[in-house]
Amino acid sequence: MDTPVDETTLGFESEGEDSEMSDEEIQEAFAKGLLKPGLNIPVEEPKKFVNNTVGMKQCLAEFRRGLPWVERLDLSNLPVPDIVAKAEGRLVPSDSEAVNAEDDFQREMYFYRQAQASVLEALPKLQKLNIPTKRPDDYFAELTKTDQHMQKIRKKLLIKQTAMEKSEKAKKLRELRKYGKKVQVEVLQKRQKEKKAMMSAVKKYQKGMTDKLDFLEGDEDKSKKGAGPSKAQMNKKGPNAKRKYKDKRFGFGGKKKGTKWNTKESHNDMSGFRPKVAHGKGGKTFGKGGKKGNKRPGKEARRKMKGRK
Template sequence: MLTAANQTPLDQKRLNILQEAFAKGLLKPGMNVLVDKSKKFVNNVDGMKQCLADLRKNLPWVERLDLTNLPTEDILSKVEGKVPALANGEVNADDDFQREMFFYRQAQATVLEALPLLNKHGIATKRPDDYFAEMAKSDQQMQKIRKKLISKQMSLEKSEKAKKLREQRKFGKKVQVEVIQKRQKEKKAMMSAVKKYQKGMTDKLDFLDGDQKTGKDSSDGSKKAMNKKGPNAKRKYKDKKFGFGGKKSGKKWNTKESFNDVSGFRAKVAHAKGGKKGKGGKQNKRPGKSVRKKMKSRS
């Protein structure tokens, strides 16, 4: 929309003309409607033939190397007894496989016809053994690519090495945990065997030599020890120390015989005349407090 701020003198003149035409009633609806005009296609056959005649040159085939061939015969379909997909050389443009096979067999026919012609004109169709083609990229660019490939390979080797180290550490931790668990298990088994020995459930000391059996064998051994006839080692030790039962009180009372028996009397022990003696038969006595203070002050 034109306003007073952005209109030019030409726009102002056009606006005045439109206003005058509107006032006179010259403007009618539908005058500015766009109408699509159909495009006219020109097929100038004579002109195209003339252009083709101008482009055509009477050159030998060696300079042109052009061939127009029909596709080769579909031998596979013929052997299998199938009906050829193409009828009268027509190709279904919507069938991608049929179209590509047509191009492939047409290329085969062209090669079969072109090779004898090339050999006839002395044109080599095979690359010589000592042929070195010029590289598309320069040596500097290839050196950059080589360095990049080497750096990439080194980074891959480093990552593989780090991965192996991580796996080794995990394996080492696993082995360490297994060793610790094994030691704890052996320690637990030994403590259990010691408790059983203390309680008199077994009289074997094989666990001290590291030959303690765990699991079913140890449980069977403890049961056999409990079912074994006769007292165990702990009972024997207590019987030796305390006797075999009966009256315990009054065992240390004096009797007439014990009163008259003075064979075990020691006068030195009874009158505190015995004891340890140092060199020369003299008894070692500790100096008094005052003597020890004087000895410290002298030193």
């Protein structure tokens, strides 16, 4: 059996202080057999639990004050029975020991039913003591958070709301662009279809397959009803009053191009020839040298006179 080692002989200090033995002293102690495996491992003493019943009762007596129940509002009760579980035929634990603490739903439902039982027990007591249990309409509770904190939250909410509004606006713009492109494509297709139909009608008219000119009026004249008669309808009814007046005053027109060309008969006709007029010896007044007295001003003078007007 190993003999106990005296810590004083090894140079160890009291418990709780560091050892200051040198390497030579440790080697010498190991050579003498004073150091053995396991002796330098600290052994923890078992923890002693003190059951101070007197002190606990004293603390409990200090907690107990002669206050009425209204000031304490303490209740000790079991949870109300789970009516839904009973209606469904499920097994409901009757006490807290049967509740599985790892089941979150079961644990929270137990707390909920216990709060229900406390409310059902406390409300009649408060009403019996004439204590109001409902919050008045003009009640304003003071917030536990500071105004600065609430301003930060409000700022974040406004930023989030603005971002959502921008996103919705961009989404609507994308939809409008898609709709605009769709309408534009439909309009272009409609125009191409109308152009194709008009070209087909023109080809038929040129080939003599039809004598109708309805395609010249266009869709706008066809769609506008009651906006007045078209040009084709006006021509069918006859000329208007202005045209009739001009026809009466100036005639009905006729061939105008080539009317002043000379012919053989007009060339040989000398009845209208007047030599005095032809050679400058007519009844007009002339100045010296046989020139006209009323001379026409030059081009530059005419331009200046026109500018004065």
